[in-house]
Amino acid sequence: MSDLRPVEELSLDEAAEELRSLAERLGEANRDYHQKDAPRIADAEYDALKRRNAEIETRYPELRRADSPSEQVGAAPSEAFAKVRHVVPMLSLANAFEDAEVIDFDSRIRRFLGLSAEEPLAFTAEPKIDGLSLSLRYEKGVLVQAATRGDGETGENVTANARTIDDIPERIAGAPDVLEVRGEAYMSHADFAALNARQAETRGKTFANPRNAAAGSLRQLDPKITAGRPLHYFAYAWGALSEPLAATQTEAIARLGAMGFQVNPLMRRCEHVEDMLAQYRAIEAQRATLGYDIDGVVYKLDRLDLQARLGFRSTTPRWAIAHKFPAEVASTLLEGIDIQVGRTGALSPVARLTPVTVGGVVVSNATLHNEDYIKGLDSHGHEIRGGRDIRIGDWVRVYRAGDVIPKVEDVDLSRRPADSVPYEFPRTCPICGSDAIREEGEAVHRCAGGLICPAQAVEKLRHFVSRNAFDIEGLGAKQVEALFADDWIREPADIFTLRARYGPGQPLQLRNREGWGAKSAENVLNAIDERRRIAINRVIFGLGIRHVGETGAMLLARAYGSWDRFREAMEAARSHEGPEWEELNAIDGVGPVFAAALVDYFHEPAARAAVDRLVRELDIQDVEAPRTEGSPVAGKTVVFTGTLERMTRAEAKARAEALGAKVAGSVSAKTDIVVVGPGAGSKEKKARELGLNVLDEDQWLALIGS
Structure with a gap:
């Protein structure tokens, strides 16, 4: 994460690499938070990671990964509890951090629904409680089941524990x-x-914050413990x-209140986006006096029929968003660069x-x-920070609002040392000594050493062995670095020839390496062999082609079907x-830069030879198509052109993809x-010339049964 730069300055390759790292860090954070009730990063850090991931995916949608944090909710349920399959998935919410993002949220919904800025559109605004999501199922007015969110699809059965909470009625009427x-x-x-005072007196576990305490209390195996919390x-x-x-x-919320549930008294109906922002500020002003933790305000479209039209992304509804409270800023000394x-x-x-605490x-x-x-x-080339440069020895303001690692916001010139000098950016690579070249139109310097540069x-x-590429158990980043340093591996194919070269019976055995015993060495070799059979999208992503991220790799895998093709x-x-x-560029999400990088890679002799050596070691599997039984358009490639009158383009695309179709541009x-x-023009003309199946909007809706 140390190569973080403004999103607009990232190349596709850099963006893909950062998304890979984000997926890994957020997956670990989700497990700590949802499974173990012991988060190791603060909420502000988690929000920062999520927002950075969303920003990159928004700018580079073709890089969206199959395991994107945007595609995940919570974490897998604990094995200690019985599993509950949610009939309706328990999704998370997209986040906003600035007023402008809330205004954009309102505008996106209007565009999706085809509404003008003047037409009325009401939302609700309510505090975002920082606790543990809990679902309660009632049948004929009787509580029959309570479940945690889990991973959104499957949660933990905590019915006995939920029955001990006074705010949860056993029976409801109406x-x-x-x-x-x-x-x-x-x-x-x-x-x-x-609670913490009692735990300390009895030398029990104390909790870091009320959210952890609530989660730990609800997920007790003994309901009697929960009852005492x-x-x-x-x-x-x-x-x-x-x-x-x-x-x-x-x-609907008023009706839940009438049934006996506690509903938040600060929820308001807002007629305009200005009302939403006003309620946000009103709630923020009361935050310290509420007596419970909140970390933002949730906005929801009020009309339920419009919520249904908007539908859902993979893990978040389009009709709701969480407006998070701002993170902190701190000052510290810049010791070096x-x-x-x-x-x-x-x-x-x-x-x-110099270490400083920011946002916990x-x-x-x-x-x-x-x-x-x-x-x-x-x-x-325009001035930022009033044109103030950053120098070693400066006192700087650091903030963490919405980025993976902190940013330097500004410099305190009043505290700048008298002998400070401007920082000179290196013109050679600090690792291999090759020229560091800044190409025209780019903000970044790149080492010209290529594969002779050990760092690259x-x-x-x-990247090749990372979780979302080949994911070889026991062979992680540290092991790869050690094997590379000792000249055991130089390219991906070398990993799959380790057994033949350094396995049992060979002059230099893997098991004789420091930190590797006979058992661990054999386990790693077996894990390598298990990954010889691997999906095509993982292979494409694992190659580390510039501009080709995990989402792009999946697009290619689904478009071509097999490695040979x-x-x-x-x-x-x-x-x-x-x-x-033309076929490559027609894939929705593939642009000219993406396509050129991909094609050029396969025509670079050294890269192509390395790929050939790797592929000889693998059994590459096709990617299964999504399950869309009964869909008349599953697997078909669809192009929308002209102005749609009964739905917006976004609605049409979302509906087609939900039915298993591939939408091309x-x-x-x-x-x-x-x-x-x-208004359809050249695309319709070309379609008719090619003799394709051309439908008007009514025919399309009739075909998909909408």
Whole structure:
């Protein structure tokens, strides 16, 4: 994460590498938070990681990974509890950190629904409780099951524990036959302090914060322990229903309150986005006096029929967002500037700081992005920070609002030493000594050493064995670095020949390495062999091709189906023209830069030879198509062109993809269906010339049964 730069300055390759690291860190944080009730990073750090991931995915949607944190909710349920399959998935919320993002949220919904800025559109605003999500299922008014969120699809059965919470009624009146109430179990500040005092007296476990205390209390194997813990519950949503609760969010929550559930008294209906922001500030002003933890405000579209039209992304609803409270800022001394070299040769400056606590986390490093940022310039050469440069010995303001690692916000010139000098960015690689070249139009310097640069070679191998590439158990980044240092591996294929070269019976045995016994060495060799059979998308991603991230690799895998067809297409697209080149560029999410990097990679002799050596060691599997039984358009390639009148383009695309179709941006002989509306031009003409299936909007809706 030390090569972090402004998102707009990241190349596709750098963005892909950062998304890989983010997926790994966030997955670990989710397990700590949701499974172990023992988070090792602060909420502000987690939000920062999530936001950075979202920012990169928004700018580079083609890089979205199959294991993207945006695709995940919570963590797998603990083995200590029986499993509960959620009939309706328990999703998370997208986050906003600035007013502008809330305004954009309102605008996105209006665009999706085809509404103008003047048309009325109401939302609700309510505090975001910092507790543990809990789902309660009632059948004919009787509580029959309580479950945690888990990973969103499957949670933990904590029914016996939930029955001990006073705010959760055993029986309710006036409810549908099936009602799944969703809300947050939490602990008040006063009860938390009293609990920790009791735990300390008895030498029991004390908790870091009320959220951990609530989660740990609810997930006790002995309900008697939970009964002795003072938990509360706010209801704010619902899952499975046998009949609708109401026509609006406001009315539905009021009905839950009438049934006996605690609902938050600070929830308000807002007629305009300005009202939403005003309620956010009103709630923020009361934050310290509420007596329980909140970390933001949740906005939801009020009309439930419009919520249904908007639907969901993979893990978040389109009709709701959490407006988080801001993170902290702190001042500290910049002791030095380190230059680190990434997989693509990017030289990234990192500020080495006197440790300081920011947002509950001790910070000792911060990104400095690139040479221009240090000089006080943005990517267009315009002044930032009033043109104040950053120097070793400066006192700097550091903040953590929305980034993976902290950023330097500004410099305190009043405290600058009299003998300070401007920082000179290196013109050679600090690792291999090769020239550090800054190409025209780029903000980053890159080492020209290529594979002769140990830093780049090691980073490529670390990427290859990463969790979302080949994920070889027991062979992680540290092991790869050690094997590379001893010249045992130089390229990915070498990993799969380790057994033949250094296994039992060979002159130099893997088991004789420091830290490797006979058992551990054999386990690693077996794990390597197990990864010889691997999905095509993992292979493509593992190659570390610049601009090709995990999401891009999956797009390619689904578009070409098999390794042989993919490889042949890349070979045939040599001249950046012809049908294979057009087919590649027609894949939705693949642009000219992405395509060029991919094709050029397969026509670079050294890279191609290394790929051939690797592929000879593998059994590459096709990727299974998504399960969309009964869909008339599953597996078909669809292009929308012209103006749609009964739905927005975003709605049409989302619906088609939900039915298993592939939505492309251009028409080719591989296209199955072209949906045309008024104003369709060259795409419709080309489709008819090719004799493709051309449908108007009504015919398309009839086909998909909408």
